[in-house]
Amino acid sequence: KQEVTQIPAALSVPEGENLVLNCSFTDSAIYNLQWFRQDPGKGLTSLLLIQSSQREQTSGRLNASLDKSSGRSTLYIAASQPGDSATYLCAVKNTGFQKLVFGTGTRLLVSP
Amino acid sequence: SAVISQKPSRDICQRGTSLTIQCQVDSQVTMMFWYRQQPGQSLTLIATANQGSEATYESGFVIDKFPISRPNLTFSTLTVSNMSPEDSSIYLCSVNFRQQLNTEAFFGQGTRLTVV
Numbered sequence: 587k588q589e590v591t592q593i594p595a596a597l598s599v600p601e602g603e604n605l606v607l608n609c610s611f612t613d614s615a616i617y618n619l620q621w622f623r624q625d626p627g628k629g630l631t632s633l634l635l636i637q638s639s640q641r642e643q644t645s646g647r648l649n650a651s652l653d654k655s656s657g658r659s660t661l662y663i664a665a666s667q668p669g670d671s672a673t674y675l676c677a678v679k680n681t682g683f684q685k686l687v688f689g690t691g692t693r694l695l696v697s698p
Numbered sequence: 699s700a701v702i703s704q705k706p707s708r709d710i711c712q713r714g715t716s717l718t719i720q721c722q723v724d725s726q727v728t729m730m731f732w733y734r735q736q737p738g739q740s741l742t743l744i745a746t747a748n749q750g751s752e753a754t755y756e757s758g759f760v761i762d763k764f765p766i767s768r769p770n771l772t773f774s775t776l777t778v779s780n781m782s783p784e785d786s787s788i789y790l791c792s793v794n795f796r797q798q799l800n801t802e803a804f805f806g807q808g809t810r811l812t813v814v
Contacts, residue, residue, distance in 0.1 A: 620803060629790055629807035675740065684729055684794070686803055688740040
């Protein structure tokens with residue numbers, strides 16, 4: 587059974603810092619891994635999708651990496667801003683399944 | 699990406715009643731997914747809804763409690779039946795806009811349900 591873990595559970599940084607969020611998963615037989623952002627009480631916004639054959643994806647100040655063999659992904663946020671404050675979720679899609687298995691999230695607070 | 703609209707965005711309901719949540723997509727999709735996010739927890743899949751067939755439920759979720767309709771390729775409803783305070787959660791619908799298994803998932807804005 588796939589299990590997804592995110593570390594740290596919460597992170598508080600001053601504006602301008604670069605930061606790394608971590609995601610690990612137990613079963614490396616995945617189609618892809620997706621990073622989402624969730625604002626309090628709201629739905630999910632897709633940030634980046636990494637296919638199992640890819641090593642990284644970039645979008646603006648965000649860079650996500652994937653090491654499938656070790657079951658790890660990182661989300662790097664450059665030059666953080668207060669507007670980046672949200673919960674960040676990673677989710678994996680296992681081979682042969684359509685559903686996503688989610689991690690528990692990292693709650694990020696960026697202070698001005 | 700297309701637009702996924704959920705209604706209502708939030709509701710406060712009495713225990714013992716039922717609430718139907720709607721999910722409308724502005725393009726046709728084969729599969730729609732319903733997730734639950736309990737307070738302080740991550741998302742868990744309730745069921746997968748295919749047009750023209752019965753929904754497929756995950757372990758721990760049953761049709762009597764969470765009946766789902768999928769009348770066409772752009773619309774689905776999830777009903778939370780005979781509610782109790784433990785059903786207080788955010789309910790989210792999700793779609794993939796292409797049938798391939800490795801495509802990106804998109805989510806509606808969620809329905810925040812409080813049962814009192």
